[in-house]
Amino acid sequence: MAMLKGLPLAFLVICFSCYLISVPSLASSDEFLQCLREKIPSELVYTQSSGNFTDVLASSIKNPKFFTTSTARPVCIVTPSDASHVQAAVLCGRKLGVRLRVRSGGHDYEGLSYRSACPYEVFGVVDLASLRSISVDRPDSTAWVDSGATIGELYYAVAKNDSQAAFPAGECPTIGVGGHFSGGGLGMIMRKHGLSIDKVVDARMVNADGDLLDRAGMGEDLFWAIRGGGGGSFGVVLSWKVQLVQVPPAVTVFSIAKTLDQCAIDILMKWQDVAPSLPADLTVRVKVQGQQAVFMALYLGTCSSLVSTMGDRFPELNMTSADCRSMTWLESAALSFTDMSSTGTVEDALLSRASGMSIATKGKSDYVRSPISKNAWKKIFSWFAMNGSGLIMLEPHGGFMDTVPADATPYPHRSGVLYVIQYIVFWQGDGGAASTSWLAKFYDFMGHHVSKNPRQAYVNFRDLDIGQNVPVNGNVSSTFESGKAWGERYFMGNYQRLASVKAAVDPTDYFRHEQSVPPLLQRSK
Missing domain, CATH: 3.40.462.20 (Vanillyl-alcohol Oxidase; Chain A, domain 3)
Structure with a gap:
């Protein structure tokens, strides 16, 4: 125990709690992989023994500090090409006790969409990069965009359909739509048109029961929660219907x-x-x-x-x-975030998916x-x-x-x-x-x-320094009270409502990571 002297108490608590987690056994992990193979085409499931597993994992990692030998890696990566593949992954994971993390663009500042801060956790990753279609309805001035698309791809598709149409979102083109929308979506035209979430009018998602839902099916409380409540808490949002905005010709x-x-x-x-x-x-x-x-x-x-x-x-x-x-507005969207310079073509700037591993x-x-x-x-x-x-x-x-x-x-x-x-x-x-x-x-x-x-x-x-979920009593459900440390800083008075929605749609806390919203469960009298 002498080697632990001087370590922060919070660090020790988190590490010890990770050790206590009732993680799936190796047998359960094998059963999970077998379940996936039975329900999803084998070419869409990459296990750690797959020859190209490392390449797929690294494909959208933007921060090399989360790509080291000490980083906890998933037992597999599922790359769905259809909603049914996501549903199957959720059902297999629920059945066999293996959690899923969801990645769209890989920009999560703490890498929580593809890695765990707990080295003992057994988990899988659903990588939405192949779900990236964008369909623009010009007469209706709306678009459906898949979560695996980048905001650069969204900007390009919208403006090429109508040069005076745009969408309010961020300034880094390689950000994945799914994560960006899930947290809010700050950007250069938010003072005129609001955040990305202010223009989301419908969505399709897979919930913790494996059901495929649209806005009508999920209800207004869950629809409220997924528009800014942070990614990875309520399910897997596959696509978003957004209201486009008008911009001048120049x-x-x-x-x-x-x-x-x-x-x-x-x-x-x-x-x-x-x-x-x-x-x-x-x-x-x-x-x-x-x-x-x-x-x-x-x-x-x-x-x-x-x-x-x-x-x-x-x-x-x-x-x-x-x-x-x-x-044009599209050309402005292609400018560098940090200095508003331009290099290469608009297509180079907005459509490149190069990973940032340097x-x-x-x-x-x-x-x-x-x-x-x-x-x-x-x-x-x-x-x-x-x-x-x-x-x-x-x-x-x-x-x-x-x-x-x-x-x-x-x-x-x-x-x-x-x-x-x-x-x-x-x-x-x-x-x-x-x-x-x-x-x-x-x-x-x-x-x-x-x-x-x-x-x-x-x-x-995202910043884990301000607090993170810690498993309680050897199980994997975190508490509403412990989540306040970070939850009220991100969401202020909305944190309690988010936790109530979580309790209604995912009471067993299946979709969980270090800063996912915990369920506010009512204590029995």
Whole structure:
């Protein structure tokens, strides 16, 4: 026991609880695989003994820190080409006590869609990459999109069908639709049109009983929960029907960098006040890295109109027509998330599915409801002087976001939010310890300047540091109370309703991972 001295208590509890889990025996795992082979074409099931198992597992992993020899891997990967294959996988898993994790794009910040934080867990993965069809109904201005499609593929299909149609979603084209929609879907036109989930009008999913349901079949409570309640808690959503939005024939973008010597802090102070209250057609987000702030904008209008608006509302940035770039909305969606540059064709940017296995990352998030002081910004820049690999992205809310009640969807961070902060550190090779240590300390510092009681976080920027489910009494059901640590930070007052929905549709907690919503079970009297 001497070797355990000094380890955090939470770490010991989690590891010991993993050891206590009543995991399936090897015989049960074999039976599970046999069950799959009887119900699903063999070429769609990859076991650890399959020659290409490793290639399939790595195919959409975006973070190499979750692809090491110590990472807990699934006993198999099911790559369904039809809803019936997903139903069969769920029924086999329920029958033989093997849980399933669900992967669409592989962007989960903690890798929970394809790995377990518990080295003893026996689980399978349903990889939806082959379910990626997109069907656009131009007269109805809607589209059905499968969860395995990427948002880049969705953008491309929509705009190629109608150049003035678009959909509000994120800025990284390789994100899978399933995970992105499940957590909310922030993006550059959310101030005008809302989150992705605000435009979802129907869905098809397989529940914990293996039933295939649409909105009418699942009922409004479950339909509410899957639109922002986080992936992997309520079932396997196979496809989504979305309402498209209209954009002008041309939009305008700019990217303006300001160093500390160019009054970056004073401009940031002004940005905090003005960005959430600008016209909804205009989003100005900021990247802070090193000793500069980069202000990046998307405007659903012309350059001349944008110059006029910026001159009236944000003259401190000194934006001029020389900063404007005019392009189609589809071309703007293909720009780099971090600097709004373009490389290659629109097709290259939006349709590539290349995995990101060269650079490892760790992310966190915060919401800001009161402006951060000038003195605090000076200290923030001093933190970045210590680490050149870290950055923060500041994404303003306001506009449409202020019009949606906090309980309309599970995503509660609506009225009163100035902006969301995404923290990211990058490293290659063995540099992870230094980078993550810096991020943890910086995040602690930022706790004085962001939302409190609870300190809010965005579920799509998943962070196990803020808490995770721990099995209780040797079984695999986590509790509502223990889930509050992270659940109320992601969902605030909506966490209890999510747990109640979970209890109604999956009371045995079949769909479970380290931050899945636990069922709120009523105690017997």
